[in-house]
Amino acid sequence: xxxxxxxxxxxxxxxxxxxxxxxxxxxxxxxxxxxxxxxxxxxxxxxxxxxxxxxxxxxxxxxxxxxxxxxxxxxxxxxxxxxxxxxxxxxxxxxxxxxxxxxxxxxxxxxxxxxxxxxxxxxxxxxxxxxxxxxxxxxxxxxxxxxxxxxxxxxxxxxxxxxxxxxxxxxxxxxxxxxxxxxxxxxxxxxxxxxxxxxxxxxxxxxxxxxxxxxxxxxxxxxxxxxxxxxxxxxxxxxxxxxxxxxxxxxxxxxxxxxxxxxxxxxxxxxxxxxxxxxxxxxxxxxxxxxxxxxxxxxxxxxxxxxxxxxxxxxxxxxxxxxxxxxxxxxxxxxxxxxxxxxxxxxxxxxxxxxxxxxxxxxxxxxxxxxxxxxxxxxxxxxxxxxxxxxxxxxxxxxxxxxxxxxxxxxxxxxxxxxxxxxxxxxxxxxxxxxxxxxxxxxxxxxxxxx
Numbered sequence: 248x249x250x251x252x253x254x255x256x257x258x259x260x261x262x263x264x265x266x267x268x269x270x271x272x273x274x275x276x277x278x279x280x281x282x283x284x285x286x287x288x289x290x291x292x293x294x295x296x297x298x299x300x301x302x303x304x305x306x307x308x309x310x311x312x313x314x315x316x317x318x319x320x321x322x323x324x325x326x327x328x329x330x331x332x333x334x335x336x337x338x339x340x341x342x343x344x345x346x347x348x349x350x351x352x353x354x355x356x357x358x359x360x361x362x363x364x365x366x367x368x369x370x371x372x373x374x375x376x377x378x379x380x381x382x383x384x385x386x387x388x389x390x391x392x393x394x395x396x397x398x399x400x401x402x403x404x405x406x407x408x409x410x411x412x413x414x415x416x417x418x419x420x421x422x423x424x425x426x427x428x429x430x431x432x433x434x435x436x437x438x439x440x441x442x443x444x445x446x447x448x449x450x451x452x453x454x455x456x457x458x459x460x461x462x463x464x465x466x467x468x469x470x471x472x473x474x475x476x477x478x479x480x481x482x483x484x485x486x487x488x489x490x491x492x493x494x495x496x497x498x499x500x501x502x503x504x505x506x507x508x509x510x511x512x513x514x515x516x517x518x519x520x521x522x523x524x525x526x527x528x529x530x531x532x533x534x535x536x537x538x539x540x541x542x543x544x545x546x547x548x549x550x551x552x553x554x555x556x557x558x559x560x561x562x563x564x565x566x567x568x569x570x571x572x573x574x575x576x577x578x579x580x581x582x583x584x585x586x587x588x589x590x591x592x593x594x595x596x597x598x599x600x601x602x603x604x605x606x607x608x609x610x611x612x613x614x615x616x617x618x619x620x621x622x623x624x625x626x627x628x629x630x631x632x633x634x635x636x637x638x639x640x641x642x643x644x645x646x647x648x649x650x651x652x653x654x655x656x657x658x659x660x661x662x663x664x665x666x667x668x669x670x671x672x673x674x675x676x677x678x679x680x681x682x683x684x685x686x687x688x689x690x691x692x693x694x695x696x697x698x
Contacts, residue, residue: 451558
Protein backbone atom coordinates (compact mmCIF):
# COMPACT_ATOMS: atom_id res chain seq x y z
CA UNK A 248 0.00 0.00 0.00
CA UNK A 249 1.70 3.17 -1.23
CA UNK A 250 -0.76 5.63 0.29
CA UNK A 251 -2.48 5.69 3.66
CA UNK A 252 -6.21 6.18 3.00
CA UNK A 253 -7.60 8.93 5.23
CA UNK A 254 -10.84 10.89 5.26
CA UNK A 255 -9.87 14.47 6.08
CA UNK A 256 -12.45 16.81 7.62
CA UNK A 257 -12.10 20.11 5.72
CA UNK A 258 -15.46 21.60 6.72
CA UNK A 259 -14.95 25.29 7.42
CA UNK A 260 -11.25 25.13 6.50
CA UNK A 261 -9.49 26.72 3.56
CA UNK A 262 -8.47 24.70 0.51
CA UNK A 263 -6.49 26.56 -2.16
CA UNK A 264 -7.20 25.74 -5.81
CA UNK A 265 -4.42 26.93 -8.11
CA UNK A 266 -5.16 27.35 -11.82
CA UNK A 267 -8.09 27.86 -14.16
CA UNK A 268 -10.10 25.69 -16.51
CA UNK A 269 -12.25 22.55 -16.16
CA UNK A 270 -9.77 20.55 -14.09
CA UNK A 271 -9.36 23.31 -11.51
CA UNK A 272 -13.12 23.92 -11.52
CA UNK A 273 -13.82 20.26 -10.76
CA UNK A 274 -11.41 20.36 -7.82
CA UNK A 275 -13.05 23.48 -6.46
CA UNK A 276 -16.49 21.85 -6.66
CA UNK A 277 -15.14 18.73 -4.92
CA UNK A 278 -13.64 20.75 -2.06
CA UNK A 279 -16.83 22.78 -1.61
CA UNK A 280 -18.93 19.60 -1.54
CA UNK A 281 -16.96 18.58 1.57
CA UNK A 282 -17.67 21.94 3.22
CA UNK A 283 -14.32 23.61 2.55
CA UNK A 284 -13.80 27.33 2.03
CA UNK A 285 -12.24 27.43 -1.45
CA UNK A 286 -9.60 30.04 -2.30
CA UNK A 287 -9.08 30.34 -6.08
CA UNK A 288 -5.56 31.42 -7.07
CA UNK A 289 -3.78 32.31 -10.30
CA UNK A 290 -0.91 29.98 -11.32
CA UNK A 291 1.84 32.39 -10.17
CA UNK A 292 1.54 32.12 -6.39
CA UNK A 293 3.67 32.98 -3.40
CA UNK A 294 3.77 31.40 0.04
CA UNK A 295 1.56 34.13 1.52
CA UNK A 296 -1.25 33.10 -0.83
CA UNK A 297 -1.43 29.75 0.95
CA UNK A 298 -1.51 31.12 4.49
CA UNK A 299 -4.10 29.25 6.54
CA UNK A 300 -4.79 26.65 3.82
CA UNK A 301 -4.91 23.01 4.85
CA UNK A 302 -4.33 21.75 1.29
CA UNK A 303 -3.51 22.98 -2.19
CA UNK A 304 -5.10 21.54 -5.32
CA UNK A 305 -2.95 22.52 -8.29
CA UNK A 306 -4.28 22.26 -11.85
CA UNK A 307 -2.65 24.86 -14.10
CA UNK A 308 -2.32 22.53 -17.08
CA UNK A 309 1.30 23.61 -17.58
CA UNK A 310 4.15 21.41 -16.32
CA UNK A 311 6.45 24.30 -15.40
CA UNK A 312 3.70 26.24 -13.63
CA UNK A 313 2.54 23.10 -11.81
CA UNK A 314 6.08 22.44 -10.56
CA UNK A 315 6.56 26.03 -9.43
CA UNK A 316 3.25 26.07 -7.54
CA UNK A 317 4.09 22.79 -5.86
CA UNK A 318 7.46 24.15 -4.68
CA UNK A 319 5.69 27.15 -3.19
CA UNK A 320 3.30 24.79 -1.37
CA UNK A 321 6.28 22.85 -0.01
CA UNK A 322 7.90 26.01 1.29
CA UNK A 323 4.62 26.97 2.98
CA UNK A 324 4.28 23.44 4.45
CA UNK A 325 0.92 22.93 2.74
CA UNK A 326 0.32 19.43 1.28
CA UNK A 327 -0.42 19.58 -2.43
CA UNK A 328 -2.10 17.53 -5.11
CA UNK A 329 -1.08 18.24 -8.71
CA UNK A 330 -3.51 17.16 -11.40
CA UNK A 331 -2.22 14.33 -13.61
CA UNK A 332 1.28 14.51 -12.10
CA UNK A 333 1.44 11.79 -9.41
CA UNK A 334 5.17 12.27 -8.94
CA UNK A 335 4.50 15.78 -7.62
CA UNK A 336 1.65 14.85 -5.26
CA UNK A 337 1.83 14.77 -1.47
CA UNK A 338 -1.61 13.17 -1.54
CA UNK A 339 -3.91 11.85 -4.26
CA UNK A 340 -7.57 12.41 -5.04
CA UNK A 341 -9.38 9.07 -5.35
CA UNK A 342 -12.39 8.23 -7.46
CA UNK A 343 -15.33 8.84 -5.13
CA UNK A 344 -18.74 7.26 -4.66
CA UNK A 345 -20.75 9.77 -2.62
CA UNK A 346 -23.91 8.49 -0.98
CA UNK A 347 -24.56 11.21 1.59
CA UNK A 348 -23.11 9.91 4.88
CA UNK A 349 -21.47 6.97 3.11
CA UNK A 350 -18.40 7.70 0.99
CA UNK A 351 -16.33 5.11 -0.86
CA UNK A 352 -12.93 6.12 -2.25
CA UNK A 353 -11.06 4.10 -4.90
CA UNK A 354 -7.40 4.68 -5.71
CA UNK A 355 -4.78 3.09 -7.92
CA UNK A 356 -2.01 5.20 -6.38
CA UNK A 357 -2.10 7.50 -9.37
CA UNK A 358 -1.15 4.69 -11.74
CA UNK A 359 -4.45 4.69 -13.66
CA UNK A 360 -7.22 7.17 -12.89
CA UNK A 361 -9.27 5.50 -15.63
CA UNK A 362 -9.12 2.14 -13.80
CA UNK A 363 -10.17 3.86 -10.58
CA UNK A 364 -13.11 5.41 -12.44
CA UNK A 365 -14.17 2.03 -13.86
CA UNK A 366 -14.04 0.49 -10.38
CA UNK A 367 -16.08 3.38 -9.02
CA UNK A 368 -18.74 2.79 -11.67
CA UNK A 369 -19.03 -0.86 -10.65
CA UNK A 370 -19.36 0.10 -6.99
CA UNK A 371 -21.98 2.72 -7.83
CA UNK A 372 -24.03 0.11 -9.67
CA UNK A 373 -23.89 -2.28 -6.70
CA UNK A 374 -24.36 0.24 -3.91
CA UNK A 375 -27.97 1.23 -3.07
CA UNK A 376 -28.72 4.87 -3.77
CA UNK A 377 -30.14 5.38 -0.26
CA UNK A 378 -27.27 3.75 1.63
CA UNK A 379 -26.76 7.09 3.40
CA UNK A 380 -30.18 6.65 5.04
CA UNK A 381 -28.88 3.40 6.50
CA UNK A 382 -25.94 5.25 8.04
CA UNK A 383 -28.30 7.86 9.50
CA UNK A 384 -30.46 5.12 11.00
CA UNK A 385 -27.43 3.56 12.69
CA UNK A 386 -26.31 6.94 14.02
CA UNK A 387 -29.79 7.57 15.48
CA UNK A 388 -29.70 4.42 17.61
CA UNK A 389 -26.01 4.14 18.41
CA UNK A 390 -26.17 5.57 21.93
CA UNK A 391 -29.33 3.66 22.84
CA UNK A 392 -27.89 0.35 21.63
CA UNK A 393 -24.67 0.85 23.57
CA UNK A 394 -26.63 1.71 26.71
CA UNK A 395 -29.27 -1.04 26.54
CA UNK A 396 -27.28 -4.02 25.18
CA UNK A 397 -24.34 -4.67 27.50
CA UNK A 398 -22.84 -7.79 25.91
CA UNK A 399 -20.67 -7.02 22.90
CA UNK A 400 -21.68 -10.17 20.98
CA UNK A 401 -25.38 -9.35 21.32
CA UNK A 402 -24.67 -5.75 20.37
CA UNK A 403 -22.89 -6.88 17.19
CA UNK A 404 -25.80 -9.19 16.38
CA UNK A 405 -28.22 -6.30 16.88
CA UNK A 406 -26.28 -4.03 14.53
CA UNK A 407 -26.06 -6.68 11.86
CA UNK A 408 -29.78 -7.38 12.02
CA UNK A 409 -30.60 -3.67 12.10
CA UNK A 410 -28.64 -3.04 8.91
CA UNK A 411 -29.66 -6.10 6.89
CA UNK A 412 -33.08 -6.75 8.43
CA UNK A 413 -36.46 -5.03 8.17
CA UNK A 414 -35.36 -1.65 9.53
CA UNK A 415 -32.47 -1.47 7.08
CA UNK A 416 -34.63 -2.54 4.16
CA UNK A 417 -37.22 0.11 4.99
CA UNK A 418 -34.50 2.77 5.15
CA UNK A 419 -33.17 1.71 1.74
CA UNK A 420 -36.73 1.88 0.37
CA UNK A 421 -37.01 5.51 1.48
CA UNK A 422 -39.39 4.79 4.37
CA UNK A 423 -37.24 6.35 7.08
CA UNK A 424 -40.04 6.89 9.62
CA UNK A 425 -41.11 3.24 9.30
CA UNK A 426 -37.43 2.22 9.56
CA UNK A 427 -37.09 4.06 12.86
CA UNK A 428 -40.21 2.37 14.22
CA UNK A 429 -38.87 -1.03 13.17
CA UNK A 430 -35.50 -0.21 14.76
CA UNK A 431 -37.19 0.61 18.07
CA UNK A 432 -38.86 -2.81 17.97
CA UNK A 433 -35.59 -4.53 17.13
CA UNK A 434 -33.77 -2.71 19.91
CA UNK A 435 -36.43 -3.78 22.41
CA UNK A 436 -36.30 -7.36 21.07
CA UNK A 437 -32.51 -7.42 21.44
CA UNK A 438 -32.74 -6.06 24.98
CA UNK A 439 -35.34 -8.68 25.92
CA UNK A 440 -33.56 -11.41 23.91
CA UNK A 441 -36.60 -12.29 21.79
CA UNK A 442 -36.67 -13.06 18.09
CA UNK A 443 -37.25 -9.93 15.94
CA UNK A 444 -39.75 -9.72 13.09
CA UNK A 445 -38.82 -10.38 9.49
CA UNK A 446 -39.97 -8.39 6.46
CA UNK A 447 -41.85 -9.03 3.21
CA UNK A 448 -40.84 -7.56 -0.13
CA UNK A 449 -43.48 -7.50 -2.86
CA UNK A 450 -41.23 -7.62 -5.94
CA UNK A 451 -41.85 -7.38 -9.67
CA UNK A 452 -39.86 -9.90 -11.71
CA UNK A 453 -40.38 -8.09 -15.02
CA UNK A 454 -41.58 -9.70 -18.26
CA UNK A 455 -39.17 -12.65 -18.14
CA UNK A 456 -35.73 -11.52 -19.28
CA UNK A 457 -33.58 -11.70 -16.10
CA UNK A 458 -31.52 -8.74 -17.32
CA UNK A 459 -34.67 -6.61 -17.00
CA UNK A 460 -34.82 -7.14 -13.22
CA UNK A 461 -34.30 -3.92 -11.32
CA UNK A 462 -31.11 -3.62 -9.30
CA UNK A 463 -33.19 -3.56 -6.13
CA UNK A 464 -35.01 -6.76 -7.10
CA UNK A 465 -31.70 -8.50 -7.77
CA UNK A 466 -30.30 -7.43 -4.40
CA UNK A 467 -33.36 -8.68 -2.52
CA UNK A 468 -33.30 -12.04 -4.33
CA UNK A 469 -29.73 -12.50 -3.10
CA UNK A 470 -30.71 -11.71 0.49
CA UNK A 471 -34.08 -13.48 0.87
CA UNK A 472 -34.62 -16.45 3.17
CA UNK A 473 -37.67 -17.51 1.17
CA UNK A 474 -39.08 -16.68 -2.27
CA UNK A 475 -42.79 -17.17 -2.93
CA UNK A 476 -43.07 -16.96 -6.70
CA UNK A 477 -45.70 -17.07 -9.42
CA UNK A 478 -45.78 -19.92 -11.92
CA UNK A 479 -45.11 -17.34 -14.64
CA UNK A 480 -41.71 -16.37 -13.19
CA UNK A 481 -39.21 -18.22 -15.42
CA UNK A 482 -36.29 -20.31 -14.09
CA UNK A 483 -33.78 -17.79 -15.47
CA UNK A 484 -35.12 -15.15 -13.07
CA UNK A 485 -35.24 -17.54 -10.11
CA UNK A 486 -31.62 -18.43 -10.85
CA UNK A 487 -30.65 -14.90 -9.75
CA UNK A 488 -31.72 -15.70 -6.17
CA UNK A 489 -29.58 -16.94 -3.31
CA UNK A 490 -28.86 -20.62 -3.82
CA UNK A 491 -29.91 -21.72 -0.35
CA UNK A 492 -33.11 -19.65 -0.33
CA UNK A 493 -36.34 -21.62 0.02
CA UNK A 494 -38.33 -21.36 -3.22
CA UNK A 495 -42.07 -21.94 -3.08
CA UNK A 496 -44.28 -21.86 -6.19
CA UNK A 497 -47.53 -20.28 -5.01
CA UNK A 498 -49.09 -19.23 -8.30
CA UNK A 499 -51.49 -21.05 -10.56
CA UNK A 500 -52.43 -21.19 -14.21
CA UNK A 501 -55.99 -21.07 -15.47
CA UNK A 502 -57.73 -24.41 -15.05
CA UNK A 503 -55.13 -25.77 -12.62
CA UNK A 504 -55.16 -26.11 -8.87
CA UNK A 505 -52.91 -23.75 -6.96
CA UNK A 506 -52.62 -21.61 -3.89
CA UNK A 507 -55.53 -19.36 -3.04
CA UNK A 508 -54.80 -15.70 -2.42
CA UNK A 509 -55.89 -16.12 1.21
CA UNK A 510 -53.35 -18.92 1.65
CA UNK A 511 -50.57 -16.80 0.13
CA UNK A 512 -51.44 -13.90 2.43
CA UNK A 513 -51.44 -16.18 5.46
CA UNK A 514 -48.07 -17.70 4.55
CA UNK A 515 -46.51 -14.25 4.09
CA UNK A 516 -47.75 -13.19 7.52
CA UNK A 517 -46.55 -16.42 9.14
CA UNK A 518 -43.06 -16.18 7.67
CA UNK A 519 -42.56 -12.51 8.55
CA UNK A 520 -43.70 -13.16 12.13
CA UNK A 521 -41.15 -15.99 12.28
CA UNK A 522 -38.36 -13.53 11.40
CA UNK A 523 -37.83 -14.42 7.74
CA UNK A 524 -36.94 -12.04 4.94
CA UNK A 525 -39.47 -13.02 2.27
CA UNK A 526 -39.63 -12.01 -1.38
CA UNK A 527 -43.06 -12.35 -2.96
CA UNK A 528 -41.94 -12.52 -6.58
CA UNK A 529 -44.50 -11.68 -9.25
CA UNK A 530 -44.24 -11.69 -13.03
CA UNK A 531 -44.26 -8.17 -14.42
CA UNK A 532 -45.21 -5.55 -11.85
CA UNK A 533 -46.92 -6.53 -8.58
CA UNK A 534 -49.47 -3.72 -8.85
CA UNK A 535 -50.52 -4.41 -12.47
CA UNK A 536 -52.91 -7.40 -12.35
CA UNK A 537 -50.56 -8.97 -9.83
CA UNK A 538 -52.76 -8.77 -6.71
CA UNK A 539 -49.87 -7.19 -4.86
CA UNK A 540 -52.28 -4.69 -3.35
CA UNK A 541 -54.16 -7.50 -1.60
CA UNK A 542 -50.94 -8.83 -0.07
CA UNK A 543 -49.98 -5.36 1.10
CA UNK A 544 -53.38 -5.05 2.77
CA UNK A 545 -52.85 -8.35 4.62
CA UNK A 546 -49.42 -7.26 5.86
CA UNK A 547 -50.75 -3.87 6.94
CA UNK A 548 -53.61 -5.45 8.86
CA UNK A 549 -51.11 -7.71 10.64
CA UNK A 550 -48.91 -4.70 11.49
CA UNK A 551 -45.89 -6.20 9.69
CA UNK A 552 -43.14 -4.41 7.75
CA UNK A 553 -43.00 -4.61 3.96
CA UNK A 554 -41.63 -2.87 0.90
CA UNK A 555 -42.80 -2.82 -2.71
CA UNK A 556 -40.32 -3.06 -5.59
CA UNK A 557 -41.93 -2.29 -8.97
CA UNK A 558 -41.05 -4.30 -12.05
CA UNK A 559 -41.22 -3.72 -15.79
CA UNK A 560 -44.77 -4.79 -16.48
CA UNK A 561 -45.60 -7.14 -19.35
CA UNK A 562 -47.11 -4.46 -21.56
CA UNK A 563 -43.93 -2.39 -21.50
CA UNK A 564 -41.50 -5.29 -21.82
CA UNK A 565 -43.39 -7.21 -24.50
CA UNK A 566 -44.17 -4.14 -26.59
CA UNK A 567 -40.55 -2.98 -26.50
CA UNK A 568 -39.28 -6.44 -27.43
CA UNK A 569 -41.68 -6.59 -30.39
CA UNK A 570 -40.81 -3.06 -31.53
CA UNK A 571 -44.28 -1.69 -30.78
CA UNK A 572 -44.55 1.83 -29.30
CA UNK A 573 -47.57 1.88 -27.01
CA UNK A 574 -48.06 5.56 -27.79
CA UNK A 575 -47.17 7.34 -31.01
CA UNK A 576 -47.55 11.00 -31.91
CA UNK A 577 -49.53 10.22 -35.08
CA UNK A 578 -51.32 7.05 -34.03
CA UNK A 579 -52.07 6.81 -30.30
CA UNK A 580 -52.23 9.39 -27.53
CA UNK A 581 -53.48 7.04 -24.80
CA UNK A 582 -52.83 3.48 -23.60
CA UNK A 583 -54.89 1.33 -21.25
CA UNK A 584 -53.95 -1.88 -19.47
CA UNK A 585 -57.01 -4.14 -19.26
CA UNK A 586 -57.65 -7.71 -18.16
CA UNK A 587 -59.09 -10.07 -20.76
CA UNK A 588 -61.30 -11.75 -18.16
CA UNK A 589 -63.01 -10.43 -15.07
CA UNK A 590 -62.51 -11.81 -11.58
CA UNK A 591 -65.52 -12.17 -9.31
CA UNK A 592 -66.52 -8.82 -7.88
CA UNK A 593 -64.30 -6.77 -10.21
CA UNK A 594 -65.48 -3.74 -12.16
CA UNK A 595 -66.21 -4.46 -15.86
CA UNK A 596 -64.11 -2.72 -18.49
CA UNK A 597 -65.63 0.30 -20.26
CA UNK A 598 -65.36 -1.22 -23.73
CA UNK A 599 -66.93 1.70 -25.67
CA UNK A 600 -64.21 4.04 -24.42
CA UNK A 601 -61.54 1.41 -25.03
CA UNK A 602 -62.63 0.96 -28.63
CA UNK A 603 -61.95 4.60 -29.56
CA UNK A 604 -59.42 5.41 -32.29
CA UNK A 605 -56.08 6.76 -31.17
CA UNK A 606 -56.16 4.42 -28.17
CA UNK A 607 -53.83 1.46 -27.55
CA UNK A 608 -55.05 -1.52 -25.52
CA UNK A 609 -52.64 -3.86 -23.74
CA UNK A 610 -54.80 -6.86 -22.83
CA UNK A 611 -53.51 -9.20 -20.13
CA UNK A 612 -54.70 -12.78 -19.71
CA UNK A 613 -56.58 -12.43 -22.96
CA UNK A 614 -55.44 -15.30 -25.19
CA UNK A 615 -58.08 -17.73 -23.92
CA UNK A 616 -60.72 -14.95 -24.01
CA UNK A 617 -59.72 -13.55 -27.41
CA UNK A 618 -63.06 -14.29 -29.08
CA UNK A 619 -64.96 -12.48 -26.32
CA UNK A 620 -62.49 -9.57 -26.42
CA UNK A 621 -62.92 -9.28 -30.19
CA UNK A 622 -66.70 -9.36 -29.96
CA UNK A 623 -66.85 -6.76 -27.18
CA UNK A 624 -64.56 -4.37 -29.06
CA UNK A 625 -66.46 -4.80 -32.34
CA UNK A 626 -69.76 -4.29 -30.57
CA UNK A 627 -68.33 -1.12 -29.00
CA UNK A 628 -67.54 0.30 -32.43
CA UNK A 629 -63.94 -0.73 -33.13
CA UNK A 630 -63.03 -1.32 -36.78
CA UNK A 631 -62.55 -4.98 -37.79
CA UNK A 632 -59.36 -3.85 -39.60
CA UNK A 633 -57.75 -2.52 -36.40
CA UNK A 634 -54.20 -3.95 -36.18
CA UNK A 635 -53.53 -6.43 -33.39
CA UNK A 636 -50.48 -8.28 -32.05
CA UNK A 637 -50.29 -11.36 -29.85
CA UNK A 638 -46.96 -11.64 -28.03
CA UNK A 639 -46.12 -14.87 -26.23
CA UNK A 640 -43.14 -15.07 -23.84
CA UNK A 641 -42.28 -11.45 -24.57
CA UNK A 642 -38.64 -10.46 -23.98
CA UNK A 643 -37.57 -14.13 -23.62
CA UNK A 644 -35.48 -16.20 -26.06
CA UNK A 645 -38.60 -18.20 -27.07
CA UNK A 646 -40.71 -15.12 -27.80
CA UNK A 647 -43.36 -15.61 -30.49
CA UNK A 648 -45.29 -12.87 -32.23
CA UNK A 649 -48.48 -12.99 -34.32
CA UNK A 650 -49.78 -9.98 -36.24
CA UNK A 651 -53.13 -9.41 -37.89
CA UNK A 652 -56.46 -7.62 -37.62
CA UNK A 653 -59.04 -7.45 -34.86
CA UNK A 654 -61.50 -9.48 -36.93
CA UNK A 655 -59.13 -12.44 -36.83
CA UNK A 656 -57.99 -12.07 -33.21
CA UNK A 657 -59.53 -15.36 -32.04
CA UNK A 658 -57.63 -17.41 -34.63
CA UNK A 659 -54.37 -15.59 -33.93
CA UNK A 660 -54.66 -16.14 -30.19
CA UNK A 661 -55.65 -19.79 -30.65
CA UNK A 662 -52.27 -20.51 -32.23
CA UNK A 663 -50.70 -19.57 -28.91
CA UNK A 664 -53.31 -20.95 -26.51
CA UNK A 665 -53.34 -24.34 -28.29
CA UNK A 666 -49.63 -24.87 -27.71
CA UNK A 667 -49.19 -27.29 -24.82
CA UNK A 668 -46.10 -25.41 -23.65
CA UNK A 669 -47.59 -21.97 -24.28
CA UNK A 670 -46.21 -19.18 -22.17
CA UNK A 671 -47.94 -16.01 -21.03
CA UNK A 672 -49.38 -14.02 -23.92
CA UNK A 673 -50.24 -10.33 -24.19
CA UNK A 674 -52.58 -8.86 -26.79
CA UNK A 675 -51.98 -5.36 -28.15
CA UNK A 676 -54.85 -3.71 -30.05
CA UNK A 677 -54.45 -0.42 -31.89
CA UNK A 678 -52.83 1.24 -34.87
CA UNK A 679 -49.39 0.99 -33.21
CA UNK A 680 -49.49 -2.81 -33.47
CA UNK A 681 -48.85 -2.49 -37.22
CA UNK A 682 -45.44 -0.98 -36.45
CA UNK A 683 -44.14 -4.28 -35.05
CA UNK A 684 -42.74 -5.20 -38.44
CA UNK A 685 -40.56 -2.09 -38.62
CA UNK A 686 -37.74 -3.26 -36.37
CA UNK A 687 -38.17 -7.04 -36.25
CA UNK A 688 -36.11 -9.46 -38.40
CA UNK A 689 -38.33 -11.43 -40.78
CA UNK A 690 -37.51 -14.81 -39.19
CA UNK A 691 -38.54 -13.54 -35.73
CA UNK A 692 -41.39 -11.28 -36.76
CA UNK A 693 -44.46 -13.48 -37.11
CA UNK A 694 -45.89 -16.84 -36.26
CA UNK A 695 -48.85 -16.08 -38.53
CA UNK A 696 -49.39 -12.80 -40.33
CA UNK A 697 -52.87 -12.07 -41.58
CA UNK A 698 -53.71 -9.38 -44.11
